[in-house]
Amino acid sequence: MPESYEEDIRALELFAEMEEANFDALMRGAYVQNFPPRIDLIHEEDRPDFLHVVLTGSVDLYSSWNGRESSMATVRPISTFILAATINDLPYLMSARTLERSRIVLVPSTDVRQIFSKDPAFARAIVTELAQCYRSVVKNTKDLKLRTSLERLANYILRQQTLSGSTEFDLTMEKRRLASFLGMTPENLSRAFKGLEPYGVKVSSNHISIVDPDDLARFAKPNPLIDDHTT
Amino acid sequence: MPESYEEDIRALELFAEMEEANFDALMRGAYVQNFPPRIDLIHEEDRPDFLHVVLTGSVDLYSSWNGRESSMATVRPISTFILAATINDLPYLMSARTLERSRIVLVPSTDVRQIFSKDPAFARAIVTELAQCYRSVVKNTKDLKLRTSLERLANYILRQQTLSGSTEFDLTMEKRRLASFLGMTPENLSRAFKGLEPYGVKVSSNHISIVDPDDLARFAKPNPLIDDHTT
DNA sequence: AACGGTGCTTGATCTGGATCAAGAAAACAG
DNA sequence: CTGTTTTCTTGATCCAGATCAAGCACCGTT
Structure with missing residues (x-):
């Protein structure tokens, strides 16, 4: 696994402050993959086997119900999705598909959860990230309703x-x-x-x-x- | 400060697993207050001085923009609001008012942040809670858009x-x-x-x-x- | 260059939901 | 209990936005 993108990931707020050994452990289980455009990466209701990190390209988060579909958000480099499902080990609420050719890192969810519970700095970063995601969705709801x-x-x-x-x-x-x-x-x-x-x-x-x-x-x-x- | 409601708070998932000493420290700075109906507890844009815990009654979370107003959620006993703002020390995105006569515990935000960083069990619980809140808002958005x-x-x-x-x-x-x-x-x-x-x-x-x-x-x-x- | 496919625009029409207005029913205060 | 205020309902009307339909622009393919 080339050093290059590991540095990019390490630079993310989410991973910046954690112990070197724990970061290495996370990366050891992770792997990178290239996806063509319009590929479904995950689907609503699936179990969160991996935390995804978008290195290049872009990803559409969308949801469906009763034959209707709505775009919920766009994930651009370099950031992660979908943390909340991974952490609580609950089914995805949204589906994800690549919009263009994209490089994506897949980090096994079990590793994320395990290292979360033993690395306080990582835990702190996860909280910050989750709180930010939460606030973003609230803002979006206000936009829609008001x-x-x-x-x-x-x-x-x-x-x-x-x-x-x-x-x-x-x-x-x-x-x-x-x-x-x-x-x-x-x-x-x-x-x-x-x-x-x-x-x-x-x-x-x-x-x-x-x-x-x-x-x-x-x-x-x-x-x-x-x-x-x-x- | 009577023992009674401290037990109720301790029973909340958010506080259940943390160290006794840390819980006591949290409660030492906290105080309870009774509010009549239709009292504004917090207002959008305010700084989160306290984490609020609703013991009895109910609280309306709402937002305003350009003279319009929309009800976002109702908080019922026993649960907290608004954790995300408290943790990241960022302004509230929603206002809160009592719907009926309510007993509410006010826990200083600084205490919450301080104990969060030294109590791993508390940190874990906060993450679970935040992830749950996040997922709730996403569900709400899907309801609205689909x-x-x-x-x-x-x-x-x-x-x-x-x-x-x-x-x-x-x-x-x-x-x-x-x-x-x-x-x-x-x-x-x-x-x-x-x-x-x-x-x-x-x-x-x-x-x-x-x-x-x-x-x-x-x-x-x-x-x-x-x-x-x-x- | 011709082609099919896809996305974008425009017009016509329809409909879900907002607004306005007024009356009925509760809730509240004195 | 009575008068007042607020909420709830109902009807009439209006408007934002959806749907339907058609034409146009763009783009990669052969």
Whole structure:
């Protein structure tokens, strides 16, 4: 197993502070795999045999019920999913599929649980991570329950602007997935983009440019307790 | 500080396995308080000075944005809120108010964080609790994104039936709050109850009776990955 | 270059759910 | 008990967003 990606994993907050010996033990049981696009990695209801770490590419977390499907989140390098199921050894609540060609590390769940119980620094990191995940989902719920679809899109665009650090950027996912993530249909997303034109949002293909961010913000009314996903 | 409620708290999974000395230290800094109905306990954006434990009564967790408000969850005895903010020392994402007269224990957050870092059993329990909270919110999101309001109500009724262990039970919250919790207006909740009559749901005031649970289940299609809040 | 496939857009229509308004029923205070 | 307030219900109307249908743009394949 090449040293290279182990360093990347070690750099993750989740693994940064743990004992060297324990980290090595975790990595000993782990292995890397390359997946083509659109491959189902895990499925709702499965047992969490592995903790997954995305090294490159991207992964879609989605859920289904009664023939309907909804995109819940996107996992980008370098981060893990789905920790909560692994830790409590309970069935996955979401399915995961690669969006593009992806390199993914698989760490046996039993190893994670075992080392969790003997490495306090690792335990501390897991708690921080879980609390963060929890807070993210709460923010997402507030977004869904308190805002209209137009407001959700406006705030999504402002968040992407912050992430990219520029008033011009490319969408990081295809529009049909964005629609599902925001809880709307592709048709309505198309119309919603049009609906934001009066606030200075220009869209061509997957390129977005914001004429006047303040103008857009006056409509979107972004709020750190919903939109700041770093805390 | 009377022994009585300390035993109740000790019985909580979160505190059950920790060292006696550490539990005592936690309780030494804690104090109990009685609150009348409809008192705001904490407010979004506040710093988490205390971990709250509900001994009696009930507490509504809700959120606001842009003049709108939505009920997110109800906390019933004996359980805690809001752990995630306390642990990571980050602002609350939700506000909390008493629904009825309630006895609540306040445990200083600094004590919780300090003892968390030196008591492995306590750390383990916190992880389990956080993972459970996380999974609950994910289930709630799936409920919201994958189901119509009528389906959400039908499944809510089936969940309450399971909890009460009977096909007849009383609603545990007023209808306007239930509506908000389910993501609909009070007017529409009223109509939704009517809409479930064909499936054998009878409502009079806050008393519900289900004529044929199987009939209702055929419509509601309950799913453990959304509706079973014990895992 | 022609092709099929897929995603995106646009228009027309439909519907679930929100809003507005008013009356009925409870809950509460004096 | 009585008047007041709040919740719940019902009806009428309105609107956001879903669905249906068709055309268009893009992209990799052969």
